[in-house]
Amino acid sequence: MKRAGWLETGAAGSYRVGTRLWELASRSSSAESLAAAAIPFMSDVHTVLRQHVHVGVVEGHDVLFAERIAASGSTVPLRSNVAGRLPLRRSATGLALLSQCPPGTVAQYHRAAATPDAAGGPAALTVTAERFAADLAVFAQRGYAIQRERIDHGTGGVAVPLRVPAGHRAVALGTVLPLEEMRDADVPAIMQTLRVAGHGISRALGAL
Numbered sequence: 001m002k003r004a005g006w007l008e009t010g011a012a013g014s015y016r017v018g019t020r021l022w023e024l025a026s027r028s029s030s031a032e033s034l035a036a037a038a039i040p041f042m043s044d045v046h047t048v049l050r051q052h053v054h055v056g057v058v059e060g061h062d063v064l065f066a067e068r069i070a071a072s073g074s075t076v077p078l079r080s081n082v083a084g085r086l087p088l089r090r091s092a093t094g095l096a097l098l099s100q101c102p103p104g105t106v107a108q109y110h111r112a113a114a115t116p117d118a119a120g121g122p123a124a125l126t127v128t129a130e131r132f133a134a135d136l137a138v139f140a141q142r143g144y145a146i147q148r149e150r151i152d153h154g155t156g157g158v159a160v161p162l163r164v165p166a167g168h169r170a171v172a173l174g175t176v177l178p179l180e181e182m183r184d185a186d187v188p189a190i191m192q193t194l195r196v197a198g199h200g201i202s203r204a205l206g207a208l
Helices: 019-025 029-049 092-098 103-113 129-142 187-205
Strands: 007-009 015-017 052-059 062-069 085-087 145-148 155-162 171-178
Touching: 029 052, 029 062, 029 171, 029 187, 052 092, 062 092, 085 092, 092 129, 092 145, 092 155, 092 171, 103 129, 155 187, 171 187
Parallel strands: none
Antiparallel strands: 007 015, 052 062, 052 171, 062 085, 145 155, 155 171
């Protein structure tokens, strides 16, 4: 069960619920805390943007979504599910999380993501390690990440990393939009809406 991720080793050889079991049950106490802290501010983002909103954490090579708000009037699909995963490189939320990782972690991730998945998963990452690291460095400098058509044609995303308490897994807040609503002139306003909400979430988590 430990190898499968159902259990994790705690202090003095004890065991606690693992991430895989959390995904099956949909919630763990940490995810509950993040979701509870995030949902009021995610609602604010949804009110302003009228688009899908989600919050996620790093889990291995994926972003693991703790909460989401679906916009019923949106014309774009929402691929994130609560307790569901997407590869870090495919979503703006995942890219925002990667942009906060140290260079060694990014290089390790690139090596893994550049290997074809024999099991039929997402296509292997084709950009060079240098280009991938440079793109993430730009996201880190700007304080937000964007992706265009990495999941669905005609859609994109914008996400911001959040400040979290010591020991908390990295968190990012993102939105999914039609491409025509995320032109270069539109992105700063979207980013600012996410950043204000992210500040509120960080404060609710005790990071500020």
